[in-house]
Amino acid sequence: MRLDARALENNFVRLEPFTAELEPEVRAALDCDPEAWNGMVSAAYGPHFDGWWSAALRAMETGSRIAYAVRRKADGAVVGTSSLYEIRPEHRRCEVGSTFYRPEARGGPVNPACKRLLLGHAFDAGAVRVEIITDALNAGSAAAIRKLGARDEGVLRKHKITWTGRVRDTAQFAVLDEDWPEVRRRLDERLAKFG
Known part of the structure; x- marks a missing residue:
């Protein structure tokens, strides 16, 4: 498995790997909704952004993460971020996550388009x-992840500690290569409804 850090695009979003030029737009997109950050391992709004941004760039340099700015194609605005991370080529696996969207970008085509x-x-x-x-x-x-078609694999107890210090249980889901054709079909059908 070899994941390259290149832009990804469909009718709804363009995912752009982090670069220094994107920093102001990403900062502006994430500097909102402090309550939504409370369950996350790290925060990226306000005073937390600089450390989070630096950590993302370091992970990209090591090849363990590809962090993307999510640009909504309808208006060209950066509305959030998502990543391929915990990239483990030797096991041919990775995670999709570190996802945050501005409130107005939630509930429409942005998330399924990004996941696709x-x-x-x-x-x-x-x-x-x-x-x-x-x-x-x-x-x-969790409901949004299930709607994608990912399989529920249970709860990892005391799995992570959030930036607020809370010991967090983690709900784990996965899509396997044999699941992907059906998950892809379902995502394509959902996106087709948005036109």
Whole structure:
């Protein structure tokens, strides 16, 4: 499995790997909704952005992550971020996550369009497993992951510590290479409804 850091694009979004030029737009997109960051391992709004941005760039340099700015094609605005991370070529697996969208970009085509691109990129590169995880307390996120067609694999107890210091249980989901054709079909059908 070899994942390259290149832009990914469909009718709804363009995913652009982080570069120094994107920093102001990403900062502006993430500097909102502090409550939504509470269940995340790290925060990227306001005073937390610089450390988060630097960590993302370092992970990209090591090849363990490809962090993307999510640009909504309808208006050209950067509305959030998502990543392929925990990239493990030796096991042909990675995770999709570190995802945050501005409130007005939630609930429409942005998330399924991003997941379609990220999952497609991973499986096209030879992945046999793509994991998607969320805070076990985040029922909305878990429902969205199930709607994608990812399989529920249970809860990892005391799996991570959030930036607020809370010990977090993590709900784990995965899409395997044999699941991907059906997941892809379902995502394509959902996106077709948005025109």
